[in-house]
Amino acid sequence: MYLKDGIRGGLITFGIILFLNLLGLPLTAESSIVPIFTVLVGLFALLLLRSRAGQERSLLNASVNGLLIGIINGIGLVIVTYIFARMQANAIRVNQVFAQILPEHTGALAGLTKAEVLAGESIWPGMTKIAVLFAIAGLVGGASIRFFTEKGRKRMDSISASSFGHYTVLILPLVFFALFLSLRIKGVKIGGAEENILGLLLIFLFVSAALFALRAARPGKEQIALSIVFLILLVAIPQLTDLFQNAVLGAVAIFVVMGVGLNVVVGYAGLLNLGYVAFFGIGAYTFGLLSAPESYVLVTLPAFNGVTFWIGLPIAILVGVITGILLVIPVLSMRGDYLAIVTLGFGEIIRLLLLNLRDYTGGPGGVLNIPSPIVFGVDFGNPKGILYLGIIFSGIVAFITIRLRDSRLGRSWIALREDEDVAQAMGINLVAVKLLAFATGAAFAAGAGALYASRQVNIFPDNFSLLVSIDVLCLIIIGGLGSIEGIVLGSIALIGLPEILRSVNEYRIVAFGALLVLMMILRPEGLLPSVRHQRELRGEEMTEPVTSSD
Amino acid sequence: METLPKKGPYRQALAAIRRINQSRIFIISFGIVIIILLIWRIVVVARQTPFPPQYWAFQIINGLVLGGVYALVALGYTMVYGILFMINFAHGEVMMMGGFAGFFTLQLLTTLGWTEGSPYLSALSILLVIAAGMIVSVLTGVALERIAYRPLRTAPRLVPLISAIGASFFLQYSALRIFGVTPHNYRKPELISGGWAIGETGIFVTRTGVFIFVTSILMMIGLFLIVKRSKMGRAMRAVAEDKEIASLMGVDIDKVIAFTFALGSALAGAGGVMFGFHNTVMRFNTGFIPGLKAFTAAVLGGIGNIPGAMFGSLLLGVIEALGPSALGVPTEYKDVIAFSILVLVLIFRPTGLLGEVLTEKKA
Numbered sequence: 001m002y003l004k005d006g007i008r009g010g011l012i013t014f015g016i017i018l019f020l021n022l023l024g025l026p027l028t029a030e031s032s033i034v035p036i037f038t039v040l041v042g043l044f045a046l047l048l049l050r051s052r053a054g055q056e057r058s059l060l061n062a063s064v065n066g067l068l069i070g071i072i073n074g075i076g077l078v079i080v081t082y083i084f085a086r087m088q089a090n091a092i093r094v095n096q097v098f099a100q101i102l103p104e105h106t107g108a109l110a111g112l113t114k115a116e117v118l119a120g121e122s123i124w125p126g127m128t129k130i131a132v133l134f135a136i137a138g139l140v141g142g143a144s145i146r147f148f149t150e151k152g153r154k155r156m157d158s159i160s161a162s163s164f165g166h167y168t169v170l171i172l173p174l175v176f177f178a179l180f181l182s183l184r185i186k187g188v189k190i191g192g193a194e195e196n197i198l199g200l201l202l203i204f205l206f207v208s209a210a211l212f213a214l215r216a217a218r219p220g221k222e223q224i225a226l227s228i229v230f231l232i233l234l235v236a237i238p239q240l241t242d243l244f245q246n247a248v249l250g251a252v253a254i255f256v257v258m259g260v261g262l263n264v265v266v267g268y269a270g271l272l273n274l275g276y277v278a279f280f281g282i283g284a285y286t287f288g289l290l291s292a293p294e295s296y297v298l299v300t301l302p303a304f305n306g307v308t309f310w311i312g313l314p315i316a317i318l319v320g321v322i323t324g325i326l327l328v329i330p331v332l333s334m335r336g337d338y339l340a341i342v343t344l345g346f347g348e349i350i351r352l353l354l355l356n357l358r359d360y361t362g363g364p365g366g367v368l369n370i371p372s373p374i375v376f377g378v379d380f381g382n383p384k385g386i387l388y389l390g391i392i393f394s395g396i397v398a399f400i401t402i403r404l405r406d407s408r409l410g411r412s413w414i415a416l417r418e419d420e421d422v423a424q425a426m427g428i429n430l431v432a433v434k435l436l437a438f439a440t441g442a443a444f445a446a447g448a449g450a451l452y453a454s455r456q457v458n459i460f461p462d463n464f465s466l467l468v469s470i471d472v473l474c475l476i477i478i479g480g481l482g483s484i485e486g487i488v489l490g491s492i493a494l495i496g497l498p499e500i501l502r503s504v505n506e507y508r509i510v511a512f513g514a515l516l517v518l519m520m521i522l523r524p525e526g527l528l529p530s531v532r533h534q535r536e537l538r539g540e541e542m543t544e545p546v547t548s549s550d
Numbered sequence: 551m552e553t554l555p556k557k558g559p560y561r562q563a564l565a566a567i568r569r570i571n572q573s574r575i576f577i578i579s580f581g582i583v584i585i586i587l588l589i590w591r592i593v594v595v596a597r598q599t600p601f602p603p604q605y606w607a608f609q610i611i612n613g614l615v616l617g618g619v620y621a622l623v624a625l626g627y628t629m630v631y632g633i634l635f636m637i638n639f640a641h642g643e644v645m646m647m648g649g650f651a652g653f654f655t656l657q658l659l660t661t662l663g664w665t666e667g668s669p670y671l672s673a674l675s676i677l678l679v680i681a682a683g684m685i686v687s688v689l690t691g692v693a694l695e696r697i698a699y700r701p702l703r704t705a706p707r708l709v710p711l712i713s714a715i716g717a718s719f720f721l722q723y724s725a726l727r728i729f730g731v732t733p734h735n736y737r738k739p740e741l742i743s744g745g746w747a748i749g750e751t752g753i754f755v756t757r758t759g760v761f762i763f764v765t766s767i768l769m770m771i772g773l774f775l776i777v778k779r780s781k782m783g784r785a786m787r788a789v790a791e792d793k794e795i796a797s798l799m800g801v802d803i804d805k806v807i808a809f810t811f812a813l814g815s816a817l818a819g820a821g822g823v824m825f826g827f828h829n830t831v832m833r834f835n836t837g838f839i840p841g842l843k844a845f846t847a848a849v850l851g852g853i854g855n856i857p858g859a860m861f862g863s864l865l866l867g868v869i870e871a872l873g874p875s876a877l878g879v880p881t882e883y884k885d886v887i888a889f890s891i892l893v894l895v896l897i898f899r900p901t902g903l904l905g906e907v908l909t910e911k912k913a
Contacts, residue, residue, distance in 0.1 A: 332577070338849065348889060516717075516719070
C-alpha cells in the first residue's frame, strides 16, 4: 500500500485550493463555493491518481489514496480559514496584504455572515461540513478511477471509430443549430434572461462541431454536401441573431482574418512575429484618418472628403503592406528570437507613436466618428453588416491563403521554416520569400484593422497594445498552427468564449494564462491541428506525403 | 562578360561588391542614413536648447542607476537563454513577485519601527527586505521552471515561448487579484532617502541611487564569481556549451537548469526590490515593461553572454536617460528610443555588442 501518491496529490491539490482562495473565488461564488471546491477535490483525486501505463491501481489503493487527498485538503482549508477568521475577529486587516481575504470571504466558506465573522462566531460547524465533504469527494474521486482504465478508453475509441460514431460527428452540428433555432421560437423560454448568451454558445458549438465534421467527413461527395449545408447555415446566422450576438461574432470574424494573416508569417514561414498588432493599428488608423470627418488628413486636405469604404480599404491595405516591408527589411537577416524581440519592439513603437504624435493621430483622444461602411448603397454600419463583411473577409483571406499554401511560394515558405540554409541552397530567394510572407500578413492585418475601425467608430491607441499581438498568436497556436479551421476554433475559444463568461471576467486572464501553459504541455499541436504540424510535434516521421487538406 | 578584362581595379571592385550579399548593402546603407539623421538632429537640438553640463551629469547618473536595475533582471534572461535558448517571457513577473514580497516585508518592519532610528537596525531591515524579495522570486522562478518549462524541454521553440507567455499572464493577473488593484507604495527608510551634493558642481546624488548602484554591482560580482569559480558554475557553463556531452560527463542537467533559474530569479527578486525603491510604486504590471527592457538590454549586449548583459543594461539605462533631451523630444519617447537603438544595434551587429557568433543551433 503506497500512500506517497495520496500525500503528494493532497499537497498539490491543497496548493491549488489555497491559490483559488487567495484569488477570491469564495467571494465571487458565495454560497456555491462549497460544492465547487468539493467537485474540484474529487476531480483532482481522479486526475492525480489515474493509473500510469502498465500499472493498474487496485480499488482499495485508489480509494485510500483518494481519501487521503480529501482529508489533507479538508484539514488544510480548516486551518487556513481558522487563522484568517481569528485575525478578522481580532480586527487585523488581512486584506491589506491579500486583498480578497475579507470577512465575507471567510463567511462564505464557513456559512456565516460578515457580522458573525467579525464577532468571532465559531466557524467549526461550517468547516466540519467542508472537511467531511472533501473526504467523501476524495474517496469517490479515487474510487472512480476504475472507470477510466485502459479497457474503458479502448471502448470509447472503438465507438468513435465505428460508422455510428462517424455519422454522429457529421450530424452533431445540425443538432446544435436546431437547438439554436428552437430558442427563436416564440413562447419557448430556455435559459430565461441569459437566452442570448445560450444562443451564442450554441452558435459557437455549431461552428466548432461543423469544423470537426468537415475534418471527419470522407473526401468527395460527403464533404462537398456538408460544406454546402454549413455554408448556407453560416450565411443565415446573422439574420437569426440579435445585436449582442452579432457584435461578438463580428469580433470573432475580425480576429479570424488577423489570425489567418499571422498564420502565414508564423505557421507557414516560421518567422515569429510578436508585433503583428502594428499592421492592424496602421490599417485601422489609415482608414480612420482617411474617413473620419475631424481627422488631421481630412481637415488639412479637404480633397479627400468623401472617401468611401471601397477606396479607404485598399489604401489601408497598401499602407499596411508598405510599412510592413519597410519595417522588416532591416531585420531580414535575423532569425528566431531576435526577430521576435525586434518585431515586438516595432509593435510598441507604433503604439507609442500613435499615442504621442498628437497633432496627426489625435493622441490618447483617438480618431472619432469613423463613418459606417456603405457598399452599393447598403449601410453596413451595424453589427449585422459588420458580421457579414467579417465573414466575407475571412472567406477571401482563407481562400487566398489556401491557394498560396499550395503554390510554389507556399512550398518555399514551408521549406524556409524547416531549414533556412537548405532552402537557400535549393535556390529559394530568402529575401523575396520572407518579404512576401510579411507583406501578406501585413495586408490581412491592415484589412482587418480597417474593418475594426469601422466597427468601433472611435479608435484609440490603447486598442492596439501588445495584448492584441499575443491574443492573435495564442489563438493560432491553440487552434493549431498552420491550420485554417484551427484559427476559427481558436478565435471562438479566445475571443468569443470570454464574452460568454462575462460573469467570471475577473478570472479570465488568470485562467487564460493557466490554459496556455496546460495546453502547451498536454496538446502542443492545438485543438484542430494541421497534419504536418501534428506529426512534427509528436516526433513522427513523414512516411506518406501530406495531402493538401492540412 | 567575356569582353571585359579579367583583371583591373574596376573589375576587382565590382567583384568585391558582388560578393557581399545585396540585401546586406541595403540594410547597412539604411542604418547609415538613420545614424546621420540622428546626429544631425542631436546637433540641431544642442544648438537650440543648450542644457548645462550638470544636467547631463545628473542624467548620466540617473541612467546608470536605472541600468543597474535592468542589469539585475537582464542577467536572468541571458543565463536562461544561454542554457535553454528560450526567452523566459515571465522573468519580469518573477521580478514583480520579488518586489511585492519586499514591499510587505518593508511594511512589517516599518510597523515594528526598525526602519527609523538606529542605522544598524535600519541597514538590517533593508537587507531583510532584499532577502525576502530574493526568496519569493527564487520560489516563483523554480516553480515556473518545474511546471511550465521542464515538460517542454524537447519541444520546438515556439512551444515553450507560448507557455512562458501564458505563465506571464497567469502571474500578472493572479497578483492583480491577490494583492488588489491599489498601487503599493514603497516607503524608503531614512537611511537611504536624501542625498549628497558634490562640491560646488551643483550635481546632486541621491542615496537611493548610490545604494541601488552599489548593490547591483556587488550582486553582479557575486554572480560572476559563482559562474566562474564554483563547481555549479562550471556545470552551468558545460551545459550551456553542450547538454548531451555535459550529461555524459556526469552533470545532472535538471539540477543545473533549476539552479540557473534560481540564480537568475534571485537577482530578479533583488532587482524588484531595487525597482520598488527607485520607482516607489509596485503594481501587478510593474514587471512587464522593465522585463521587456531588460531583455532588450540582454540582446543589446549579446544574449547568452553575462558581461554583455551588464554592459548592455548600463548602456540602455544611460541612453534612455539622455535620449529624450538629446533629441529634443518628450520623455514619453524613451521607450521608442530604446527599441530603436536595439534595432540599430542588431542591424550592424546581429549578435549584440559583445556577443559571440552563434551557430545555427543556438540562433
